[in-house]
Amino acid sequence: MSAPAEPTMPAYDPNNIFAKILRGEIPAHTVYEDAETLAFMDVMPQGEGHTLVIPKAPARGLLDAEPASLAALAATVQRVARAVKAAFAADGLTVFQYNEPAGGQTVFHLHVHIVPRHEGVPLRRHEGGMADPALLAGHADRIRAALGA
Ligand code: 5GP
Numbered sequence: 001m002s003a004p005a006e007p008t009m010p011a012y013d014p015n016n017i018f019a020k021i022l023r024g025e026i027p028a029h030t031v032y033e034d035a036e037t038l039a040f041m042d043v044m045p046q047g048e049g050h051t052l053v054i055p056k057a058p059a060r061g062l063l064d065a066e067p068a069s070l071a072a073l074a075a076t077v078q079r080v081a082r083a084v085k086a087a088f089a090a091d092g093l094t095v096f097q098y099n100e101p102a103g104g105q106t107v108f109h110l111h112v113h114i115v116p117r118h119e120g121v122p123l124r125r126h127e128g129g130m131a132d133p134a135l136l137a138g139h140a141d142r143i144r145a146a147l148g149a
Helices: 017-022 067-087 133-147
Strands: 030-033 037-041 051-055 092-096 112-117
Touching: 017 037, 017 051, 030 067, 030 133, 037 067, 037 133, 051 067, 067 092, 067 112, 067 133
Parallel strands: none
Antiparallel strands: 030 037, 037 051, 051 112, 092 112
16 A cells, blocks of 8 residues: 555644734734734744744645635735835845744744845844844834835
């Protein structure tokens, strides 16, 4: 008998931290929201302006998400990435997404990272330290302004 194409993934856990943000049970510095997606500041930024975009539909990662949800996610990633680049006068952007612990994932609700980059400035370490909430609030304001919100 041949092996399955994908090993079975653990089930989606509705108590993950981003599901709690979606339900309003814990706060986040939101920069953008529509019917299918939410974008907010990462609390442990790997660079000034590090933003996360998530689908509202529950999915653990890329592999179990519905295509329509992925399409909405991609559209929001592009919209927010343009605003993040403008808000931080970035030279470029690093956009990334991890799947499962072996892939570096630590929060098990699908999310895409957007980090503005400046020539010669290295990325900070993943989950390197909590940012000052007032600083994150200011960064969220800048991104919302660039979105025209
Ligand atoms: P990953 O699952 O891709 O490894 O990363 C999860 C990301 O979520 C990390 O960059 C981490 O800093 C961020 N994060 C973890 N907990 C929270 C939280 O409670 N609020 C926010 N806004 N970000 C979080």
